Amino acid sequence: MEMKSAGRVFGRFLPTSAATRALWICAAVASAVLLLLPETVRLDGTRHADWLQFVGRFHPLAVHIPIGLIVLVPVLEIAGLFRPVLREAASFVLGLAVAACLGTLVLGYLLAYGSGDTGVTVTRHVWGGIALVIGLMLCLLARSSWSTGAKKYSYPVLLTGVLFALLWTAHQGGTLTHGSAYLTEYMPAPLKRLSLFNNAAAARDANSFYGRQIHPIFDANCVACHGASKMQGGLRLDSYELLMKGGKDGRVVIPGNAQRSVLLERITLPADNKHFMPAEGRPPLKPDEVARIRAWIEQGASPASRTVAGVVIEEQPKEAPPEPVGDYSALMPEIHQMAQSQGAKLLVVSAKPSDGLILNTVDAPANFGDAQLARFQKFASYIVEANLARTSLTDASFETLSRFTHLRALHLEGTAVTGNGLAKLTSLTHLTYLNLSETKVDSAAIVPLTSMRNLRHVYLFDTPAQPATAGDTHTAERSAQ
Amino acid sequence: MKQHPLCTDCEQNAGVLDLPVPEGLKREWVALETRRRFLGRSGKVLGWAAMASLFGEAVPRGNASGDTKNGSATPDHDALKLPHFAPKAKRAIYLFMSGGPAQMDLLDYKPNLAALFNKDIPDSVRGSQQLTGMTAGQAHFPIAPSHWGFKRYGQSETWVSDLLPYTARMVDELTIIKSTNTDAINHEPAIMLMNTGNMNAGKPCLGSWLSYGLGSMNDNLPTFIVLQTKVNAKENNQPVSSRLWSSGFLSSEFAGIGLRSGGDPVLYLADPDGVDREVRRKMLDAVEQINKQTLEEIGDPETNARIAQYEMAYRMQASVPELVDLSKEPQSTWDLYGPDAKVPGTFAYNCLLARRMAERGVRFTQVYKRGWDMHDNVTGMMPLLCSETDRACFALVTDLKRRGLLDDTLVIWAGEFGRTVYSQGGLTAANYGRDHHPRCFTTWMTGGGVRPGLTYGETDDYSYNVVKDPVHVRDFNATILHCLGIDHNKFTYKFQGLDQKLTGPTPASVVNGILA
Numbered sequence: 001m002e003m004k005s006a007g008r009v010f011g012r013f014l015p016t017s018a019a020t021r022a023l024w025i026c027a028a029v030a031s032a033v034l035l036l037l038p039e040t041v042r043l044d045g046t047r048h049a050d051w052l053q054f055v056g057r058f059h060p061l062a063v064h065i066p067i068g069l070i071v072l073v074p075v076l077e078i079a080g081l082f083r084p085v086l087r088e089a090a091s092f093v094l095g096l097a098v099a100a101c102l103g104t105l106v107l108g109y110l111l112a113y114g115s116g117d118t119g120v121t122v123t124r125h126v127w128g129g130i131a132l133v134i135g136l137m138l139c140l141l142a143r144s145s146w147s148t149g150a151k152k153y154s155y156p157v158l159l160t161g162v163l164f165a166l167l168w169t170a171h172q173g174g175t176l177t178h179g180s181a182y183l184t185e186y187m188p189a190p191l192k193r194l195s196l197f198n199n200a201a202a203a204r205d206a207n208s209f210y211g212r213q214i215h216p217i218f219d220a221n222c223v224a225c226h227g228a229s230k231m232q233g234g235l236r237l238d239s240y241e242l243l244m245k246g247g248k249d250g251r252v253v254i255p256g257n258a259q260r261s262v263l264l265e266r267i268t269l270p271a272d273n274k275h276f277m278p279a280e281g282r283p284p285l286k287p288d289e290v291a292r293i294r295a296w297i298e299q300g301a302s303p304a305s306r307t308v309a310g311v312v313i314e315e316q317p318k319e320a321p322p323e324p325v326g327d328y329s330a331l332m333p334e335i336h337q338m339a340q341s342q343g344a345k346l347l348v349v350s351a352k353p354s355d356g357l358i359l360n361t362v363d364a365p366a367n368f369g370d371a372q373l374a375r376f377q378k379f380a381s382y383i384v385e386a387n388l389a390r391t392s393l394t395d396a397s398f399e400t401l402s403r404f405t406h407l408r409a410l411h412l413e414g415t416a417v418t419g420n421g422l423a424k425l426t427s428l429t430h431l432t433y434l435n436l437s438e439t440k441v442d443s444a445a446i447v448p449l450t451s452m453r454n455l456r457h458v459y460l461f462d463t464p465a466q467p468a469t470a471g472d473t474h475t476a477e478r479s480a481q
Numbered sequence: 482m483k484q485h486p487l488c489t490d491c492e493q494n495a496g497v498l499d500l501p502v503p504e505g506l507k508r509e510w511v512a513l514e515t516r517r518r519f520l521g522r523s524g525k526v527l528g529w530a531a532m533a534s535l536f537g538e539a540v541p542r543g544n545a546s547g548d549t550k551n552g553s554a555t556p557d558h559d560a561l562k563l564p565h566f567a568p569k570a571k572r573a574i575y576l577f578m579s580g581g582p583a584q585m586d587l588l589d590y591k592p593n594l595a596a597l598f599n600k601d602i603p604d605s606v607r608g609s610q611q612l613t614g615m616t617a618g619q620a621h622f623p624i625a626p627s628h629w630g631f632k633r634y635g636q637s638e639t640w641v642s643d644l645l646p647y648t649a650r651m652v653d654e655l656t657i658i659k660s661t662n663t664d665a666i667n668h669e670p671a672i673m674l675m676n677t678g679n680m681n682a683g684k685p686c687l688g689s690w691l692s693y694g695l696g697s698m699n700d701n702l703p704t705f706i707v708l709q710t711k712v713n714a715k716e717n718n719q720p721v722s723s724r725l726w727s728s729g730f731l732s733s734e735f736a737g738i739g740l741r742s743g744g745d746p747v748l749y750l751a752d753p754d755g756v757d758r759e760v761r762r763k764m765l766d767a768v769e770q771i772n773k774q775t776l777e778e779i780g781d782p783e784t785n786a787r788i789a790q791y792e793m794a795y796r797m798q799a800s801v802p803e804l805v806d807l808s809k810e811p812q813s814t815w816d817l818y819g820p821d822a823k824v825p826g827t828f829a830y831n832c833l834l835a836r837r838m839a840e841r842g843v844r845f846t847q848v849y850k851r852g853w854d855m856h857d858n859v860t861g862m863m864p865l866l867c868s869e870t871d872r873a874c875f876a877l878v879t880d881l882k883r884r885g886l887l888d889d890t891l892v893i894w895a896g897e898f899g900r901t902v903y904s905q906g907g908l909t910a911a912n913y914g915r916d917h918h919p920r921c922f923t924t925w926m927t928g929g930g931v932r933p934g935l936t937y938g939e940t941d942d943y944s945y946n947v948v949k950d951p952v953h954v955r956d957f958n959a960t961i962l963h964c965l966g967i968d969h970n971k972f973t974y975k976f977q978g979l980d981q982k983l984t985g986p987t988p989a990s991v992v993n994g995i996l997a
Contacts, residue, residue, distance in 0.1 A: 188535050351562035362842040363699040435885040459885030
């Protein structure tokens with residue numbers, strides 16, 4: 001592709017004098033060499049001589065010189081409209097930029113070749129660098145005819161193209177050093193929503209031992225070098241399939257045999273060993289992480305199994321963060337007005353609107369009942385907790401409550417509910433807490449609740465389902481599992 | 482425009498063009514005020530505004546006027562941006578063991594001490610610590626092992642003294658911190674430090690900060706209530722007074738409201754004969770008008786606080802009798818709390834009230850129990866104190882749990898410091914005394930935000946120095962704030978030119994190890 005576009009450009013700017021013709025030929029030869037470089041000196045994912053890397057690691061430093069020079073060129077050209085002397089300088093700076101860019105390209109290539117970096121982003125970055133050098137050379141050549149007024153548009157168009165190529169290539173380089181989320185991590189939320197950089201989460205069984213315990217370790221420690229953007233040694237650890245596929249030297253995980261699994265061997269070597277992973281002075285894995293990987297491999301390295309015998313996970317698996325609700329800020333005046341007219345209040349969970357609202361009736365008039373609750377339906381999608389204890393609510397309210405789809409906690413203690421229609425609450429998929437203490441709810445009424453996966457705490461103190469007796473301290477508590 | 486009487490400039494409406502500057506410059510200024518310049522500047526202003534809204538945090542828009550209907554001077558809580566994050570606990574109950582309970586007799590088990598009975602504590606352990614005047618003159622510092630046995634309880638296999646049979650039954654609910662430590666060795670500074678984060682009086686206490694920052698969940702009851710336990714004359718009671726629940730430099734409406742331990746919970750709350758609600762209302766409205774005049778004349782914000790407190794008292798006339806009416810409590814309550822709970826002013830009664838307040842949305846309840854200051858006769862006093870508190874603590878935690886309130890209520894049990902392992906005064910086989918000890922003491926928390934069944938921090942073999950995971954009072958308070966959704970570093974109030982905060986200027990950190 002590069003060849004073709006280059007050829008087209010050549011066709012258009014047929015040189016005239018002998019001197020310029022020689023320059024054109026030089027540029028063409030240089031371009032050809034550069035275009036063939038990735039084919040002749042292949043980035044094969046193997047590490048090469050150390051001195052290549054030593055020199056190559058100056059690339060991230062040196063790269064700023066051509067960037068600065070390239071950006072300076074259009075600045076000088078535009079400033080030259082007002083001060084012609086600056087235009088003279090532009091040509092000189094452009095020449096410097098070509099040289100600096102070529103040097104940096106060589107350093108970068110040494111780095112990639114020496115360290116055995118491969119991957120989509122590395123490839124893009126290399127091609128970007130090559131395109132930049134060629135583009136700059138063409139700029140230099142086109143500029144002479146532009147400055148004499150012979151060709152009016154070729155140079156500005158080429159220069160603009162070079163600037164865009166610079167932007168793109170620099171972004172690829174930044175992704176390599178800082179990771180792909182670096183730019184967008186702290187992007188303001190409104191921008192983020194518009195952003196095109198939304199990465200779809202990899203499909204994996206989030207509840208499996210692999211998904212919960214193993215993958216996060218790789219993700220945090222290994223994927224920076226063994227992932228989509230950089231795949232050193234041809235190995236990628238960002239999905240189960242790629243992990244099992246192994247790298248350039250074959251499989252790294254032998255299910256059922258931790259001893260022979262290269263992956264485990266490399267992470268358990270002494271830290272000063274040349275082959276120790278994570279490499280390049282990154283912190284080693286923690287002993288319990290290594291133990292978890294070892295046990296998982298020993299027991300078949302399954303992508304789906306939920307538990308691995310002999311591994312006690314101290315930490316409870318992190319609860320999924322609660323579903324954020326919409327932004328209710330615009331409704332604030334109405335919310336304040338509701339408090340005045342209905343007695344019940346809508347309190348904020350926190351300063352973050354996405355945490356939602358709490359419907360609080362603790363100081364509402366005693367007649368707060370089904371009709372009053374129905375008036376809060378408008379805010380249903382923002383309410384994450386409803387404290388309706390000791391109100392005049394009856395079973396009729398289950399219908400209304402079933403539309404409060406973001407509810408996580410529901411207090412109905414001390415109300416007149418009997419549990420008739422309690423099954424309607426099963427539509428509240430986020431509900432984790434339900435308090436029915438001091439009501440007339442019996443054990444038959446709560447049977448439908450058993451199908452609610454997230455419901456973890458059901459309180460039935462002093463009800464027919466769980467009569468109050470001395471010393472009885474149990475709640476109908478069950479785990480999410 | 483009327484000229485200020487003190488203005489000596491006789492020229493009216495003097496503008497910038499009246500200044501003695503060269504005419505050419507003035508012309509230049511006038512020329513600058515073109516339509517183009519105006520539009521350009523407007524564009525920039527719009528740009529900045531757009532940028533500010535893009536980078537700023539989204540804040541719910543509130544009514545800036547506050548709740549004027551109730552005459553409250555409460556700050557606009559939307560403007561405070563609190564809680565900073567979704568809290569695990571919405572309210573807290575603080576059981577304050579005033580006097581300093583002896584940690585090695587209750588929860589900090591030191592089996593090695595038995596062999597060291599009456600031996601002097603090694604100098605290496607005591608170091609260069611300055612002692613109180615009560616024991617500094619002692620020639621010997623004989624080690625007094627605990628008089629009571631310890632056993633393991635619960636799934637967490639926590640060692641608990643035989644003095645605390647009820648606490649032992651709930652150890653799997655508790656987060657026990659053995660490494661709490663303080664800077665003060667005497668009651669007054671220590672209890673101030675514990676409550677307000679500063680040894681000197683004048684700073685707001687924890688409850689006032691919470692009341693100010695989080696606001697009320699129930700307009701009919703105070704946000705912060707203090708319950709004092711009736712004094713038992715047999716015990717060595719250290720003074721506890723309203724400076725401990727003072728609002729300091731915050732508006733006085735955030736001060737704790739103390740309910741009396743005997744008789745009427747709030748004095749003169751009931752209307753006298755011949756005064757009905759209607760008359761009372763009229764009187765309060767009239768007083769409010771007078772107070773508002775005062776406010777306009779003098780502008781002291783404390784006048785606002787006074788207005789708010791009158792209104793609160795009016796509402797409490799209805800809500801407090803209901804709060805303290807225990808006649809509807811089921812038998813299971815009395816079975817759990819024991820017979821003491823029927824006697825107003827006992828610790829058990831206060832714990833039961835604390836549960837009722839939690840149900841009614843009181844943000845912060847602090848129950849004070851005095852008498853833990855045992856400089857002598859530990860073996861005589863300890864069983865007495867424990868019998869007064871052990872069952873009630875258990876009952877409160879259990880009651881909250883079975884009613885589903887422990888999920889979002891934080892319960893805290895703490896004194897102001899610990900006690901020495903060496904005996905104050907004579908040590909005999911049957912009895913000993915213990916002096917104040919700030920370097921380590923044991924506290925516990927349970928409920929919303931903390932991890933149950935956990936023992937955090939370790940002390941050395943003498944329960945004298947912290948050897949692992951120290952928790953300073955500042956860290957302790959920072960952790961409490963964290964459980965209630967507050968970042969202690971961001972929660973500040975400008976006073977005396979400083980951004981004052983509960984944890985003070987010394988860096989404090991949330992004890993992440995005990996969080997759920």
